[in-house]
Amino acid sequence: MAQILAPTSQWQMRITKSSTTASPMTAKMWSSLLLKQNKRGPTKSSAKFRVLAVKSEDYTINRLEGLLNLDLTPFTDRIIAEYIWIGGSGVDVRSKSRTISKPVEHPSELPKWNYDGSSTGQAPGEDSEVILYPQAIFKDPFRGGNNILVICDAYTPQGEPIPTNKRARAAEIFANQKVIDEVPWYGIEQEYTLLQTDVKWPLGWPVGGYPGPQGPYYCGAGADKSFGRDISDAHYKACLYAGINISGTNGEVMPGQWEYQVGPSVGIEAGDHIWASRYILERITEQAGVVLTLDPKPIEGDWNGAGCHTNYSTKSMREEGGFEVIKKAILNLSLRHTDHISAYGEGNERRLTGKHETASINTFSWGVANRGCSIRVGRETEKQGKGYLEDRRPASNMDPYVVTSLLAETTLLWEPTLEAEALAAQKLALNV
Incomplete structure (x- = not known):
């Protein structure tokens, strides 16, 4: 398992007695000390000053960690x-x-x-x-x-x-008064896969081989089931520190794959928070020596792909009678299925096959508690008669500005013709 923020394998030095007046030991001083020791023979232990060193290939002293952790606040306003x-x-x-x-x-x-x-x-x-x-x-x-x-x-x-x-166009949509009045909420489930650096094979997988079948890895624990938990946890804490509205994380169905959730976020904020969280994840995997991929189907075959399921609701959906508003939104989404699919991520056709908890890319469907549909409605939403819908079509590499603004545009601003609406309603009734 990758180690986060681990210092490089260089000289490391510990001084058993600290001194506030001592100056940093330079490489030249260190070399001089070693030469004197060699001339004098074995040195005796000293209670006042003792140096323990771990030698590396390049014979350097590592001071980078101390410099990287410098707190500038007491010394400058910049x-x-x-x-x-x-x-x-x-x-x-x-x-x-x-x-x-x-x-x-x-x-x-x-x-x-x-x-x-x-x-x-x-x-x-x-x-x-x-x-x-x-x-x-x-x-x-x-x-x-x-x-x-x-x-x-x-x-x-x-x-x-x-x-x-894509942010500029999204900002225009979210600035529309109709959209503002409906206070659109988004909860985005970002899936990602961790790869071994040199071979670009998932973390924890035998090089050139495969782990056991899917089943024990989803939300699993143990060295033979969970690969990359330290990266997931480091990312979780870093996002909370940054002020990103991250709401949870979990191991995914395919080993070496993880998910985190951001939201609920309002309007353009959802895209800003997802992009910031992706940047932080890139930096953490960089430090861990692991490759991050948002490919929607990183491993072909009988393995789950990676999506970015987007949970969505409006003020009207969250109020009494909201389930009927949700159904109308689903009807609009069905009529613009092709438009949405074309904007939901490159390579998504390799993921949306109708298998591995996905709907076919060519067919729009919806259902209650059905993860094999394009749009899923939760049991609680059905029971309460209000709530949210989950768009399961977006790929892990989707642009959150595009997906969130398109959902708002299709459900709040776009109006289908009466003929198209009637035909779509008939098809959806047969589908359910």
């Missing part, structure tokens, strides 16, 4: 802001750091910045400048103190959203 944006693939996260003169509480206090879009597949080389607009702030769990993570979206120098900026 902070480090890590600007984060989505790269050209629409799935990759990029970031770079800058110094800000003082702590900030709102993204409007931060300056815009730019980056080389030709290096991220987002701009041509002859006109490569892309502008970052700060949109959301989170506490930085890696640097601590007043340092922050900044979720940004990207624009041309003329102020137009670049094609991969």
Whole structure:
């Protein structure tokens, strides 16, 4: 199992008696000490000063951990802001750091910045400048103190959203008064798979081989069932520290696969929190020496894929009589099934096969407590006559800005023709 934040295998030094006036020992001083010891022969134990060292291949002394853990707060008002944006693939996260003169509480206090879009597949080389607009702030769990993570979206120098900026369109939808009045809630279940670094094979799997069949791994415990729990737990705590609305985590059906849940979040906040949580997960797996993949079907065959099930409700759905509102929303979703599928993640056709707790990508369906449907409604929602629906179609690599805003648009702003509505209602009645 990977070790989080483990120091590199370099020289490690412990001094049994601390001194507030002692200066750091340099590599030159350490070499001199070793030379003197060799000349004098074996040294006697000293109660005042003793050095214990573990030798490594490169004969260096590791001081990185101490520097990385430095708390700058007592010494300067300046902070480090890590600007984060989505790269050209629409799935990759990029970031770079800058110094800000003082702590900030709102993204409007931060300056815009730019980056080389030709290096991220987002701009041509002859006109490569892309502008970052700060949109959301989170506490930085890696640097601590007043340092922050900044979720940004990207624009041309003329102020137009670049094609991969899906947040801008989502913000327009969530700014619509009809949507605002319905206070849309989202609970997003992000599944992911951990891979061994060199072979790109799931964590805990024998290289070139397979573990036992699925069954004991889901929410399982034990060295032969749970692979990567330290990463999941580190991510959980880091998200809580950052201020991300993470609500839980669990081991998934396929070994080496995990899930965490974010929400309930309102409107555009859901996308900001998912992207921030993905960035933190990328950084943790980087430190652990494990590869993170959001591929919706990382292993072909009789293994579960990875989704990003999205739970959704509006004010009207949560009030008395809400179940009828949910049914109307499902009807609208059925009529725009193709539009949603095309926006729900690359490679999703490899996952939505009608097997492994999925519905077929080509067929829209819904049911109560049925995880083999496109849309699932919980037993409690049926019993209470109000609640939420779960869209089980989004892939693990979906863009949360796209999925959340599309759900709001289809259920709150889009109106089907009467003929289409009647035909869809008839089909859904037969389906149920």
